[in-house]
Amino acid sequence: MTKNYLKFRSRTLVVISLILFSWIGLSIRLFQVQVINAAKYRELGFKQAQAQIPIPAVRGNIYDKNSKPLSRNIIKYSFATYPTKISNSKNLANKLSDHFGRTAKYYNEKLNKNKNFTYLERNLSKEESKSILDDLPEGLIVERDSHRFYPNGNIAAQLIGYTDPDNLGLTGIEKQFNEYLTGTPGWVVRQLSGKGNSLPNNRLPSKAPVDGNNIQLTIDLDYQVVLQEELNRRINETEAQSGMGILINPQTGEILAMASLPDFDSNYPSKYSMEYHKNRVLTDQFEPGSTFKFVAAAAALKHQLVDLNEEFFCENGQFTFAGEIVNDHEDYGLLTFPQIIENSSNVGIIKIAERIGTKKLYRACRDFGFGMPTNISFSGESPGTLRHLTKWSGFSIASVSMGQEIAVTTLQLAMAYAAIANGGFLMKPLLVKQIIDSNGKSIYKESPEVLRKVSKPKVMKELTKMLTRVVETGTGTSAHLPGWSIAGKTGTAEKFIDGEYSKTKYISNFAGFFPSDNPQIVGVVVINEPKYGFHWGGIGAAPVFRRVVKRIINMDDSIQILKDKYHKQKPSMLADDVFEPNNFPIKPIFTKAVYVDTDQYSNSMPDVRGMSLLQAKVILREMGYKIKFSGSGQVAWQSPKPGADIVEGSTCIIGLQ
Incomplete structure (x- = not known):
């Protein structure tokens, strides 16, 4: 009995010692985490629970001397994520494949290859993005960026220049005055759920972007x-x-x-x-x-x-x-x-x-x-x-x-x-x-x-x-x-x-x-x-x-x-070349037909201001002119001006508001 008791006692002491040393080790580790390295782990926790999302500045526009736009910004959508926050990457890849037409393998490779903030699709139009926006998967971050558009196409193209996909000027005025046009990006900190979705929190820090400056040229x-x-x-x-x-x-x-x-x-x-x-x-x-x-x-x-x-x-x-x-x-x-x-x-x-x-x-x-x-x-x-x-x-x-x-x-x-x-x-x-x-x-x-x-x-x-x-x-x-x-x-x-x-x-x-x-x-x-x-x-x-x-x-x-x-x-x-504005002889425009006496005024620019885009198109195309337009609504301005001499095949630019 004495022998068994001693054996039991020694085993008990071993167990108690192990528990004691484990508790001491755990206490020391907790002290390191909660006291000595508290700031480090607090920051790490914030990083896992929060994300700083950039807010791009809207690029300034370029105008002619009369404030007619030579460049515009249109909204493009980009889709990104933090791969480490995605619980089911295969499911996300399949959904993206269904919406955008690429293979699921393409998206899986992106999600598995990158561990940090990763773009999955960039610079898509509203039409291309509509289906995914209506059924947004968890963990997918949406960015709305302005993308450069030139409403007049080839008009003054060498002078105006163009930008790269990141909206940085590569040639022309876009490059020469890029510093003025770019603006200053802002940012906002978002709190993330365990699945990587943004949570509402208005008290997190943010910085508003400063939009770029507009450049008005001497060009008419x-x-x-x-x-x-x-x-x-x-x-x-x-x-x-x-x-x-x-x-x-x-x-x-x-x-x-x-x-x-x-x-x-x-x-x-x-x-x-x-x-x-x-x-x-x-x-x-x-x-x-x-x-x-x-x-x-x-x-x-x-x-x-x-x-x-x-x-x-x-x-x-x-x-x-x-x-x-x-x-x-x-x-x-x-x-x-x-x-x-x-x-x-x-x-x-x-x-x-x-x-x-x-x-x-x-x-x-x-x-x-x-x-x-x-x-x-x-x-x-x-x-x-x-x-x-x-x-x-x-x-x-x-x-x-x-x-x-x-x-x-x-x-x-x-x-x-x-x-x-x-x-x-x-x-x-x-x-x-x-x-x-x-x-x-x-x-x-x-x-x-x-x-x-x-x-x-x-x-x-x-x-x-x-x-x-x-x-x-x-x-x-x-x-x-x-x-x-x-x-x-x-x-x-x-x-x-x-x-x-x-x-x-x-x-x-x-x-x-x-x-x-x-x-x-x-x-x-x-x-x-x-x-x-x-x-x-x-x-x-x-x-x-x-x-x-x-x-x-x-x-x-x-x-x-x-x-x-x-x-x-x-x-x-x-x-014979003088044209009186607003006297272009057209019959009232109905839903089925438009009548224009194009022979009588084949060398002069008609006044299409105040018309709808459809009405203006019918008139100008009937006269043999090419059309470029920007905006929506009714015609607010046109180039050439009403009454100007133009030749068949000329390009007419109209702005809608």
Whole structure:
């Protein structure tokens, strides 16, 4: 008995000791967890029970000068989860597969591969998301993000640019002003249930997002549409490789339209060659040819080296200078200074350049902004090419005066002609009118800036008279518009390829402004490699300027005032092109049919404001026009404006509200 008792006692002591030591160990561990490492485990518990959910900021929009949208934000849905919070991942994968059409294996791999916050689907439309939103599985987190949309498609695409799937700007204004457009994201802490679902708790911390700023450009959407359509029309007519164009307000330097063709649709940039994405108005340089002759003419006038009535013998169309033969397109004999510009005589301008000298001619080129950036608020601008005097040959003064041995961008040429139009001031080109924050407050404005004074107004007035004669009776008559005074200069440049000038590939260009006695708009048109016969600047490019001006006259209210002045002087001017808004003769629109007398008004834009989208579509499509629209409701605005000249196949943009 004693032996058994001792055995029992020892076993009891062992058990008690084990219990005691276990209790001591547990107490020590509890002390470590609850006291020593309390903060650590408290934070870990919070992480398991809470999640910080990002709240994206709404990206600011881009508008034209009249507040018409060039970009919009549409809502896209993304679906995510914390895989560790999902009790039945296979069930979730099957549900997602049923709704979205992917295989269950695809979602299982995502759920098993990732343990942290994981996106299962991103950037889906409301229609694509509707079924899952109506039957939301437990543990699935829904994010509503704004996604970029460009209501005008290819209109000003190179200028506006586009964003990536995360709404970060990749090109154009979207990239240049990404910092302003992006805004500041916010966040909210959500309490999660054991299954990963959000629980209501208003006392958890949060930070509201700050939406991005809006960018208002100097671009006029109506002008932009007209320029692109007419440029595209001429490219097709002349079978050219490409084209560029720009419209500028010479008094302020504001860019009103800027086009490079071929172009692309900003909504689907990956479908187009990257070459189409380039804003060639800023990046591509070319030898301008005779549109550059104004530089020598301006220098001669500024330094009073030539009398306006003085005659120059133009060698009957052929002249040898510095060992090189120079030809005119006609066998000119005696020509006065204005006639040299009017008829674009190479021989005549070289003789004038001889009087000017290399230093003064070089200085004139620099004064007009050639060989240097224009300082536009846009990256990727080419400075052009103007070699320093030390690198000029004996023939360079002749070449430069004719627009060779120098390369310019379309923007540079336009700003130089703007200096003629405004009386002698080289302006900084303006692209951004203002930046407006999410509260509607203007936080930045670009004001007109004079870079330098090129010459006196008197000099520019005389030069304007010469350029006006070019359009009225000289090489630029294809730009002439009855009843309007237009100044301009044509240019035909042989392309410099593989070290020599091509005899088959040309650049046709025209630079001008109107009205010449009160300039409102400066324009430059460049047609690259038109078919032979259309390669002359007066034939290939000048008609585009005329067509653009004609359409703008009928759509711009400020120019209508000038139109009345000229119309009284010459009653025949454009009388057939005038369209009275709101007088488009349509019968009442019923549910079954719409009647439109399209033949009578086939060249004018009807007024569809106040109509439903269906009504506007019926009218515009019946007349042969393409339609782009944004918004919902009734038509609030349209581009082109009512009464504007348009051609069949034109694109009409309408905004619904």
